[in-house]
Amino acid sequence: MPLTRKAYRAAILHSIADPAVVGIEASYEYFEDGLLVTENGQISAIGPACELLASLPADIQVSHYQDALITPGFIDTHIHLPQTGMVGAYGEQLLDWLNTYTFPCESQFSDKAHAEEVAGIFIKELLRNGTTTALVFGSVHPQSVDSFFEAAEKLDLRMIAGKVMMDRNAPDYLTDTAESSYVDSKALIERWHGKGRLHYAVTPRFAPTSTPEQLTLAGQLLSEYPDLYMQTHISENLQEIEWVKELFPERKGYLDVYDHYKLLGERSVFAHGVHLCDDECARLAETGSAIAFCPTSNFFLGSGLFNLPMAEKHNLNVGLGTDIGGGTSFSLLQTLNEAYKVMQLQGARLSPFKSLYLATLGGARALRLEDKIGTLQPGTDADFLVLDYNATPLLGYRLKQAKSIAETLFVLMTLGDDRTVLQTYAAGNLVHQR
Structure with a gap:
């Protein structure tokens, strides 16, 4: 069976731990210009594009997304x-x-x-x-x-x-x-x-x-x-x-x-x-x-x-x-919008990184599938999304004001919905294209 190796270049973000346990800074990995490499339905590499591009074979197909964020499914x-x-x-x-x-x-x-x-x-x-x-x-x-x-x-x-x-x-x-x-x-x-x-x-x-x-x-x-x-x-x-x-x-x-x-x-x-x-x-x-x-x-x-x-x-x-x-x-983005309000009504905070965790790795842990889904770690299933920063005019305008990935993430979860999902991949296959 021929290798189906592909690469995707964009900003990349995924949870690696529960912020409530390890603190916010240690709970995620973010690459402003990142590269995700998949092979036969699994993730084989993730990291800064400047480091990984040089190691790729010349014939590999690289999909490059501007103004977009790759996250786990x-x-x-x-x-x-x-x-x-x-x-x-x-x-x-x-x-x-x-x-x-x-x-x-x-x-x-x-x-x-x-x-x-x-x-x-x-x-x-x-x-x-x-x-x-x-x-x-x-x-x-x-x-x-x-x-x-x-x-x-x-x-x-x-x-x-x-x-x-x-x-x-x-x-x-x-x-x-x-x-x-x-x-x-x-x-x-x-x-x-x-x-x-x-x-x-x-x-x-x-x-x-x-x-x-x-x-x-x-x-x-x-x-x-x-x-x-x-x-x-x-x-x-x-x-x-x-x-x-x-x-x-x-x-x-x-x-x-x-x-x-x-x-x-x-x-x-x-x-x-x-x-x-x-x-x-x-x-x-x-x-x-x-x-x-x-x-x-x-x-x-x-x-x-x-x-x-x-x-x-x-x-x-x-x-x-x-x-x-x-x-x-x-939409889990819309669901997180409501989850934030649930916490607000109880005088508690829901950080955007905890929200990301709940929608990805937290769900995977609840299902005992964290070795297969919920992160973008090499060896896990290539189930991931491309989120479009310009999905709506308001979202595009608002994200131009964002000063950090935390702010970007929170705005995606507050203003985002199905339109924000540009592409959905499951086991490395494109299963939805907006």
């Missing part, structure tokens, strides 16, 4: 494929919103042709917004996951997804059973988990929609296949938390329900965690579990403000989630 640690068609649904908080909008929308995925159509739209939106890896909820129907993985496999994307398990407290047309959810999930695991760059996530929707029998079988799947993921929701909304107490009176709290059924672990990602307490954060950290911070959704559904400083205090892994369709944008 963005990582979305919580998003719902079947809710693509109901983004921006008016007027409800979580539980009413599920019944009024979400469940009817998800019911359409019983039709494979519909699932395939939405999977195509969904993946295009991810790539248009610079998201190269996502942790994805399907619907209760296995074909929702088949359709998604079929579309992702064609582009050699690193994606994680699972069929929703839901056997109570939902409309009859949208429930499975404890046994069928186990059998269907197992078949999907055998078909897709570890195929190319695809991974499977056991996906109980949230504690109220699963019986103890179903949660037991979810835990059993995790024990049968040790490198599976697990994704669900936790402590998003105060009404939801009260409902969990009524349904599981024998448990100490919401997290303890999942803990009891052996759903915590190094590849377990819990969405939201808006109303977690200190003890719960400590237990999540102790088990290596992670939280997906979903600011646009938490604002839109009136759920509350995620306490990032508390999570940092416990050294808890945190990724960023758009949570389409409770969230209102596929």
Whole structure:
């Protein structure tokens, strides 16, 4: 097989550590005039262009970008494929919103042709917004996951997804059973988990929609296949938390329900965690579990403000989630814009370098994939973006005033959106061109 070596020249920036742990200066690497070299779908070199250009073979193709920044691909640690068609649904908080909008929308995925159509739209939106890896909820129907993985496999994307398990407290047309959810999930695991760059996530929707029998079988799947993921929701909304107490009176709290059924672990990602307490954060950290911070959704559904400083205090892994369709944008730049405001409302700061970390390396660590994605280190997958400083007239004008990479980065996250993403590369292949 011939070598596919390519080089990309622009300003280059990536996270190499969590600023909350090592301080801002030691958390990133920046090359004002940098060069990124890829070979057979992986990054083979990164550094100053003046040093690396001389070592390249004469025939290598160098793409040179002016007024642009290369970063790792963005990582979305919580998003719902079947809710693509109901983004921006008016007027409800979580539980009413599920019944009024979400469940009817998800019911359409019983039709494979519909699932395939939405999977195509969904993946295009991810790539248009610079998201190269996502942790994805399907619907209760296995074909929702088949359709998604079929579309992702064609582009050699690193994606994680699972069929929703839901056997109570939902409309009859949208429930499975404890046994069928186990059998269907197992078949999907055998078909897709570890195929190319695809991974499977056991996906109980949230504690109220699963019986103890179903949660037991979810835990059993995790024990049968040790490198599976697990994704669900936790402590998003105060009404939801009260409902969990009524349904599981024998448990100490919401997290303890999942803990009891052996759903915590190094590849377990819990969405939201808006109303977690200190003890719960400590237990999540102790088990290596992670939280997906979903600011646009938490604002839109009136759920509350995620306490990032508390999570940092416990050294808890945190990724960023758009949570389409409770969230209102596929763009992680827009999601970071909202995350900044969440911190402001709590009297805390969110530095642009911590934001970059959350959208890239932090997400990779939450998914235990930091050896493969989330940075531009040699040996990792060549999943990266080219961000255009002149994507809009205002952005171009504002960035001409920027005095540092910190300011540039913050402005990209405040004014940027899908238009800012000029190109998206996955495994070294161009998968989106604006």
